[in-house]
Amino acid sequence: MFVAATIALLITMALTLWRALVGPTQFDRLLAVNSFGTKTVLLIAVYGFLTGRPDFLDIALVYALINFLGTIAVLKFFEQDDLGSGQYQEDDY
Amino acid sequence: MIDLLILLVSWALMIVGCVFVVSGAVALVRMPDLYTRLHGASLTDTGGTLVIGLALIIQALFVFDNSMAAVKMGLILLFTLFTSPTASHALAKTALLCGQVPLDAKGNPLLDGPEQASLLARSRPADYRHGQDKERIAQQIQALDNRGGDES
């Protein structure tokens, strides 16, 4: 079961990587990389079960977090050309 | 009996998850434009993760007898459930804002141009609070119109 899932995930990752390399726009790349990150999280989780040591899930958790952070950072850069500006911020509060 | 049931359920979930994930990847490769790709990828990302994660939780609980792993997997699921759609949403919104025009099946643009895409991203029920935003958006649209006229 886990073998099948691993193979499926690797195929998925290959396809996603192809999109990331080909583009054509930066958003496509970002989308592909974001999706790739999710697949990596899954791969590591499944791989942990495959080898009978599901203790690596901490790492999968980090990946999930970092993947989100990276995507948001790139998006913000697309929109603002800058990381620190307060443009995402409400003018009230 | 219970073992068989567990096995069946987790197999079923895993297969469904794999189908989700692979179809998402196919969508990412085959779909004609950004937004359709986004649609395919983001839905299957979340869905696939959810289903495969459930399968893994069942496995962790009943086969590996490792409740800590199940809890961690649950946390991962919860986290992905929040962040993955959010990231997709932000991606779509930023892409529109930056003027990515959606295409139809034949590759024709669905909007007049990047300005309209950008406008689309900003159009929303503006007056849900104080009505300030409505005015500002109107101003901005005005500004955009002027600018568009200048440049063309």
Add this chain to the structure above:
Amino acid sequence: MNVQIPALLILVPFTAAPLCVLFRHAVASWVIAFCANFFSFFAACVVLSHVRSEGVIRYKVGGWMAPAGIEYYIDTLNAAVLVLVSGISLIVLVYSYHTTKKEVSLSKHHLFYAAWLMCLTGLMGIAITGDAFNVFVFLEVSSLATYMLISFGKDRRALTATFRYLIMGSVGASFILIGIGFLYAATGTLNMIDLAERIPDSESQRAVLVAFSFICIGVMIKAAIFPLHAWLPNAYTYAPTAVTAFLSGTATKVSLYVLLRFFFSIFGFEFSFGQMLLTGVLLPAAIVGFLLMSLVAVFQTDLRRMLAYSSVAQLGYIVAGIALASQAGLTAGIVHIVNHALVKSALFMSVGCIIYQIGHAHRPSFDNLFKRMPFTCIAFIISGFGLIGVPLTVGFISKFALIEASLEQNYWWLAVLILVSSLMALVYVARVAEVMLFRKSRQETPESSGMSEAPMSMLVPMYLLIAIGLYFGINGSATLSLAGEAASQLLSGFTMELSQQ
């Protein structure tokens, strides 16, 4: 001697660096840096005397026995390098008080002195350790701090110089890391003594060979040995003056120490000079280096750039001494490491005084400088003599030793080439001296008329360094015997020390 002194030697400046940043006060950070540096210098002297009287010190960091943990391994060579680095740093630090005020904005002084301390810690950490990977770690500390120190330069070109050095330095550091990785794969250890024992028996001789090449090239980039020196002239020209004086006396010298350690102690004499035929590669590089770079130095008008090229040339002498691979050659090389550090730091300090008063170091505008800044000019000329190798200066001792060593192997042509290169040194020093002493100023520019001598806090350390140089020039046997001891220890590898323990 307290057994903890070697550890404190590193830990005190190490702790002082974050303290500087924490206090964020210009003068306070200088005081902290000075105190820490003074302690290190004192401790280094204690260590040196201990090593010379009672033999090698081995200090177990963390209390773990050597191959599992990290150890300090201090023999005469290390101890001498420690004293040299901390001493020059101390003297230049006193000198830097005024120049830094002028060149670095006041709000960044604490960062400047923190970087200085980190650089010092890194250099001493490289010198003191007996662990190959630890060398890399402290190399990183010192490199990062060095990049930062150079970037403090007033000229905007300091940033591009830093960037260039950063790229070259990173390549060098990663080469060293790759080399150490290969060594670990081949032998399963990182401790230097353990490495020296295991390398000859390793089953992966190819990996050892690759490790040797990568480490060699990496360290040579760091040491700015001739074909790999490209980062040095700009870095020295645009760095703050005190930093140039500090780095020229320490950074490249410590890299040379690493080279010596890897060549002789770890890979062993037979491997480096027998199997690898290093003499055939290093010696030509060294010769081309000192001839070509001396020639380039002759045509420089900016004094600091001239001295930078001359540094590369002088490094060529040292490498030539190492490449002779004999007791005499090695002794000459090590003596020249010390002597060149003393001379070059003094020279850069005197140029720093000129820059402090004039604002630049462009030779043609030194008209009549002697009248306005006599002490600085005298200092420059005395140190210049040292660079040329005039008798009674340190340069003479080491060049004489080098020529002797080359004649011992019947390399008379090498002796001749060294003399030729010394003549070129004479030319470039004399050209500066001529402008300083004899050329009448064509017109009295308003900004130069009110100019006077540099402040005492700059002159005193400079003359202190020159006095040390003169002392070792007259009493040459002191450094020669030290270097001879270090050379024989290097040539016999770690085995001798092990039998002593």
Add this chain to the structure above:
Amino acid sequence: MEATVANVLLTFLAVTAVGIIMLRDLLAAVILLGAYSLIAAGAFVVMDAVDVAFTEAAVGSGISTILFLGALSFTRHDQKPRPNHSWMALFLAVAAGGLLIYGTLDMPYYGSATSAAQTNPGLAVRFLEESGSEVGPPNIVTSVLASYRGYDTLGETMVVFAAGIAVLSILGLKRRRPGENAPLDAPGDKTTTLVVNSSADDGSIASPNEMKRYPRQRHRVLQVVTKLVIPFVLMFGLYVQFHGDYGPGGGFQAGVIFASGFILYGLIFGLQKTRAIMPPSALRILMCLGLLLYCGTGLLTMVLGGNLLDYNVLAHDALHGQHWGIFTVELGVGITVTGVMISLFYNFASKRSL
């Protein structure tokens, strides 16, 4: 199966690397570098180097992407095309690569149990067999990192600190004078400069390079979700910090994760608000305190009569001493890394908003 997964991942790695080299657009390269780090980290997991994978994921994929973007915001996004190829560079690269391959030819096979690195009684064997009784933590990586080679880790912490200081000294955080408002929060300044990509005739492609700034947008969804997520991120950072003895993780990773919580906040709510929560002066103190904690542990061990960083003397029982020592040292690392990472983000993100 394991070898197959590793090989597939390594192939991905190579493909991505080539892709990154071929791209002229630096922004695209940065995006792909994120994927590259993820693949590398995945490969590390498969190869059982869990702690390395942890670091690679946290630093390589998260922080370095942000630092690259920060650097790009100071410069152009596309590489200048070079008219002539440098054959010398190609030759050197090929030579170095060839040398590396030559060196690996007689290296032991991957996972070989008889390799020199596996069988050295003084090092690997000892770590595996005795670290439990000598040092204590079940995670041997932590024992090696914090105790056997704690001095190296001290140096590495100093490297992180030096990097933070270096960026601070070059980019410099300008201190805002009181009463001076952030110019960008005022409505109506540059925010309406909408640049339309006129070259896109098909109306579809506006490359982000040519996109400029748009009227300020509310990402309400992002704000809400971020607020939900950040507490968990910080909690997780603490977990990694204090769980490093038992599982993968430790000070470096925890520091990065903890910092990424703040960075996420900064991305969504702006630098100004983040600075109100975590002022730069606090960061400076954090950076120094962490390192001083580490050095202080070293000094304390010496005062108590041991060698530098010999934790055995910290308590009556050697194992307890080791436990305390590793705890404080990892805490020091975590604090310094947190401080430096947030400070790096501030410096790189402060292009316009300061």
